[in-house]
Amino acid sequence: MNSLRTLHRTFLAGLLAIMLIGTANAQVLNLATNADPTLNPWSPGAVIESNLINTILFDQLTRYSPEDLTPIPALATAWEASEDGLAWTFELREGVQWSDGEPFDAEDVAFTFNDIVLNESLGAQSASQFDPIDSVEIVDDLTVRFVLNTPFSALPYYLASYAGIMPEHVLGDAPDPLTVASFNKSRPVSTGPFKVAEFVTGSHLRLEPNPLYWGGEPQLDGLIFRVIPDPNTQVAQAMAGQLDVVTRLSPQNVAGIEGGGRLEVLRQSQNLFYFIAPNHGDARFEDPQLKQAMLMAIDRQAMIDALLQGFGEVATGPVAPMLGALYNPDVQTYPYDPEAAAALLDELGWTMGSDGVRQKDGERLSFYMPTGQFGELVPATLLVQQYWEDVGIEADVQVMEWNAYIQDVVVGNNYEVTLAWWSMPPTADVDPYFSCAATESGGNNIPKYCNPELDAIMAEGRRAITLEDQIDIYARMQELLAVELPYLYLWYPDILTAKNVNLQGFPEITAATAFQHAVEWHIAE
Amino acid sequence: MTEFITQRLFQGVVVLFLVSLLTFFLINLAPGGPSSLIDFQSTAAEREARLARYGLDKPVHERYLNWLGGIVRGDLGTSINQGLPVSQLLMQRLGPTLWLGVASLLLAALFGIVLGIIGALWKNRWPDHLVNTIATLGMSIPNFWLGIVAIIVFAVQLGWLPSSGFASIGSGFDLGDRLAHLLLPASVLAFSLMPNVTRVTRAALLEVMTTDYVRTARSKGLQENRILGKHILRNAMVPVTAMLGLITTVLFSGSVVIESVFGFPGIGRLAIEAANGRDYPVILGVTLLAGLIVVVVNIVVDILYAVIDPRIRHD
Numbered sequence: 001m002n003s004l005r006t007l008h009r010t011f012l013a014g015l016l017a018i019m020l021i022g023t024a025n026a027q028v029l030n031l032a033t034n035a036d037p038t039l040n041p042w043s044p045g046a047v048i049e050s051n052l053i054n055t056i057l058f059d060q061l062t063r064y065s066p067e068d069l070t071p072i073p074a075l076a077t078a079w080e081a082s083e084d085g086l087a088w089t090f091e092l093r094e095g096v097q098w099s100d101g102e103p104f105d106a107e108d109v110a111f112t113f114n115d116i117v118l119n120e121s122l123g124a125q126s127a128s129q130f131d132p133i134d135s136v137e138i139v140d141d142l143t144v145r146f147v148l149n150t151p152f153s154a155l156p157y158y159l160a161s162y163a164g165i166m167p168e169h170v171l172g173d174a175p176d177p178l179t180v181a182s183f184n185k186s187r188p189v190s191t192g193p194f195k196v197a198e199f200v201t202g203s204h205l206r207l208e209p210n211p212l213y214w215g216g217e218p219q220l221d222g223l224i225f226r227v228i229p230d231p232n233t234q235v236a237q238a239m240a241g242q243l244d245v246v247t248r249l250s251p252q253n254v255a256g257i258e259g260g261g262r263l264e265v266l267r268q269s270q271n272l273f274y275f276i277a278p279n280h281g282d283a284r285f286e287d288p289q290l291k292q293a294m295l296m297a298i299d300r301q302a303m304i305d306a307l308l309q310g311f312g313e314v315a316t317g318p319v320a321p322m323l324g325a326l327y328n329p330d331v332q333t334y335p336y337d338p339e340a341a342a343a344l345l346d347e348l349g350w351t352m353g354s355d356g357v358r359q360k361d362g363e364r365l366s367f368y369m370p371t372g373q374f375g376e377l378v379p380a381t382l383l384v385q386q387y388w389e390d391v392g393i394e395a396d397v398q399v400m401e402w403n404a405y406i407q408d409v410v411v412g413n414n415y416e417v418t419l420a421w422w423s424m425p426p427t428a429d430v431d432p433y434f435s436c437a438a439t440e441s442g443g444n445n446i447p448k449y450c451n452p453e454l455d456a457i458m459a460e461g462r463r464a465i466t467l468e469d470q471i472d473i474y475a476r477m478q479e480l481l482a483v484e485l486p487y488l489y490l491w492y493p494d495i496l497t498a499k500n501v502n503l504q505g506f507p508e509i510t511a512a513t514a515f516q517h518a519v520e521w522h523i524a525e
Numbered sequence: 526m527t528e529f530i531t532q533r534l535f536q537g538v539v540v541l542f543l544v545s546l547l548t549f550f551l552i553n554l555a556p557g558g559p560s561s562l563i564d565f566q567s568t569a570a571e572r573e574a575r576l577a578r579y580g581l582d583k584p585v586h587e588r589y590l591n592w593l594g595g596i597v598r599g600d601l602g603t604s605i606n607q608g609l610p611v612s613q614l615l616m617q618r619l620g621p622t623l624w625l626g627v628a629s630l631l632l633a634a635l636f637g638i639v640l641g642i643i644g645a646l647w648k649n650r651w652p653d654h655l656v657n658t659i660a661t662l663g664m665s666i667p668n669f670w671l672g673i674v675a676i677i678v679f680a681v682q683l684g685w686l687p688s689s690g691f692a693s694i695g696s697g698f699d700l701g702d703r704l705a706h707l708l709l710p711a712s713v714l715a716f717s718l719m720p721n722v723t724r725v726t727r728a729a730l731l732e733v734m735t736t737d738y739v740r741t742a743r744s745k746g747l748q749e750n751r752i753l754g755k756h757i758l759r760n761a762m763v764p765v766t767a768m769l770g771l772i773t774t775v776l777f778s779g780s781v782v783i784e785s786v787f788g789f790p791g792i793g794r795l796a797i798e799a800a801n802g803r804d805y806p807v808i809l810g811v812t813l814l815a816g817l818i819v820v821v822v823n824i825v826v827d828i829l830y831a832v833i834d835p836r837i838r839h840d
Contacts, residue, residue, distance in 0.1 A: 230786060
């Protein structure tokens with residue numbers, strides 16, 4: 001009797017000790033997002049506030065290597081292109097389960113692409129990036145074949161870029177798989193290392209480890225994404241010790257964050273470049289020399305120092321240095337030289353007029369330059385206006401509200417020059433922003449630059465399967481783009497992320513890569 | 526009285542109808558469109574497909590009639606950016622806003638009236654000047670700035686109060702925790718609303734204090750406390766009540782800012798998100814709700830007049 005009681009007591013004490021240790025070691029990471037996320041990467045409502053969260057929840061066929069951003073296995077374990085580059089076969093991982101216990105198989109991949117991405121009436125997010133895909137065929141339970149209409153060597157890269165695979169057994173019967181509120185706004189079924197535990201709109205999203213995850217047990221006990229719309233409040237909270245990770249940090253806040261000692265700031269990259277788009281519907285831009293003079297007249301390093309506190313690098317083309325071997329630094333560059341710019345403009349026949357603006361045959365060198373209220377776009381535009389004024393080029397700047405800007409300038413193509421950016425998957429395949437086909441009303445070639453020579457090189461790049469071939473082809477593409485200047489390249493900004501100094505296993509190379517490897521995150525004691 | 530209320534309710538419905546009509550056409554005339562549908566990196570083809578899917582390619586008057594038909598059936602529509610029914614979003618966000626609004630109103634009324642009394646009783650002496658200074662500060666300091674400073678001082682530096690949110694995450698309902706989260710935003714909001722109450726209270730008291738009946742009461746030898754409580758305060762409360770009614774409607778615009786600064790998941794922040802994202806059904810839902818509250822508050826204030834001042838009769 002007595003021994004039984006002792007046993008009982010020991011057992012209870014042990015249980016209590018385990019519970020105490022359990023609470024003491026519960027490691028929950030606090031993050032922020034600027035609005036309520038939409039938990040479906042293909043939903044048009046899912047943008048910056050959702051992308052990184054969806055990256056954790058929904059595994060993709062491939063993900064980026066933390067070392068060099070090459071695609072490495074995720075839900076697919078191996079892939080191979082056919083001889084002609086028009087079919088890609090992906091072997092899928094065996095034994096993967098959705099968070100509700102259903103098995104993952106080829107049906108899910110085929111559903112994601114055939115019924116969501118390629119269903120044009122849905123207008124899925126970034127669907128146009130997958131235009132080269134005709135359909136996805138099921139070969140067997142764990143094998144799919146991507147059937148393409150044109151070779152697309154960057155396919156495995158694009159499949160790692162916010163291309164989460166969705167559950168066919170949950171969304172397959174929905175009339176619109178992008179707007180199922182019980183999924184997008186409550187409890188989605190997913191395959192990633194963490195799953196949704198609680199979603200309180202306007203407040204927070206709490207994730208807990210997914211016990212069915214195929215890639216081992218996450219080291220953290222949970223992630224909390226707090227909805228904090230104001231970036232200054234995010235910084236204040238991080239400094240108060242209530243946030244462990246702040247993404248998309250403004251350069252102005254770096255010094256304050258680092259001064260606290262609890263957080264460090266990572267200078268991550270992204271294949272992203274800021275540009276001034278000249279509208280090639282304007283005959284003045286037929287000669288690339290005018291564009292070259294306009295670029296030489298701008299002190300881009302000074303702009304980076306002023307606007308980004310130096311957190312950026314002068315751009316030489318659309319392919320960022322983060323792409324390593326695919327980046328070609330040996331292209332024509334345009335260092336700041338207002339005298340050379342003025343001389344070149346003189347040579348082109350644009351002579352200085354009495355009003356301080358150059359003209360040729362009675363036409364003034366003046367450009368309508370609308371800009372949108374977003375990030376650094378307005379101050380950047382005003383700086384460019386000043387640099388151009390110094391050499392006799394007039395920019396007629398009009399500041400517009402952001403949504404109005406997109407509709408009028410981007411969609412309506414109503415501008416002569418405008419300053420913006422493109423963010424692309426980490427590949428040199430920039431076709432959607434440069435090809436002649438993308439000048440059509442549905443495409444993202446907003447400067448309407450069309451050059452068959454460039455198209456030919458880009459098509460060659462899409463056919464080239466080996467990295468060696470791609471390096472050679474894309475080096476030539478970058479040379480051509482540096483001379484022709486379809487866009488005036490400004491800078492590659494650093495993507496600033498503040499993180500708790502004790503948070504380990506957090507790949508530094510890009511934010512997307514860091515979140516694709518959330519299973520490895522842990523807090524050092 | 527019943528007839529008065531019925532009449533005012535009918536007028537309220539007309540007002541709400543006009544508000545909806547005006548809002549609908551104004552937001553549809555504004556350039557741009559729902560942000561989820563016209564995201565910058567999306568191609569024009571993607572955008573067109575989305576606009577068609579949400580019926581936004583139809584003419585404005587047709588969309589208004591559809592929306593109005595929904596309202597009559599009790600359907601506020603579905604948020605374009607969030608994909609949730611507008612009524613559900615409003616219900617989720619109403620609680621925190623009422624919690625913040627009522628607390629701010631009580632604080633503003635309490636401190637405003639007390640300071641107003643102090644100002645009136647010590648007219649043109651130092652307590653009055655102090656009250657005046659506080660009121661001027663409350664009037665002129667922008668509340669978003671005060672909010673950020675309050676976060677830095679009380680949450681970051683001193684660590685006394687949470688910096689944002691409605692409640693601690695993961696814990697169940699805990700009144701102390703809720704109050705701790707409420708204190709900063711409610712105080713900041715109350716501080717900017719209080720000066721109106723202070724000034725009206727002070728002015729009304731001063732006016733009443735010089736009336737004949739107060740002089741008569743004094744000459745009768747009534748105690749000063751009784752004069753203040755029974756004769757002065759009660760009569761001065763009519764303009765103060767009117768001011769509190771006005772403030773209730775201003776609360777909404779104040780909470781828009783405060784909720785954003787303090788990460789409070791209320792209607793105000795929903796309104797901002799909806800306006801920035803051009804989420805038409807949500808903008809209309811929030812506007813209608815705000816309009817409804819203004820209409821109801823005004824009716825309540827009118828009724829309160831009659832309660833406070835028996836001379837006012839609504840018949």
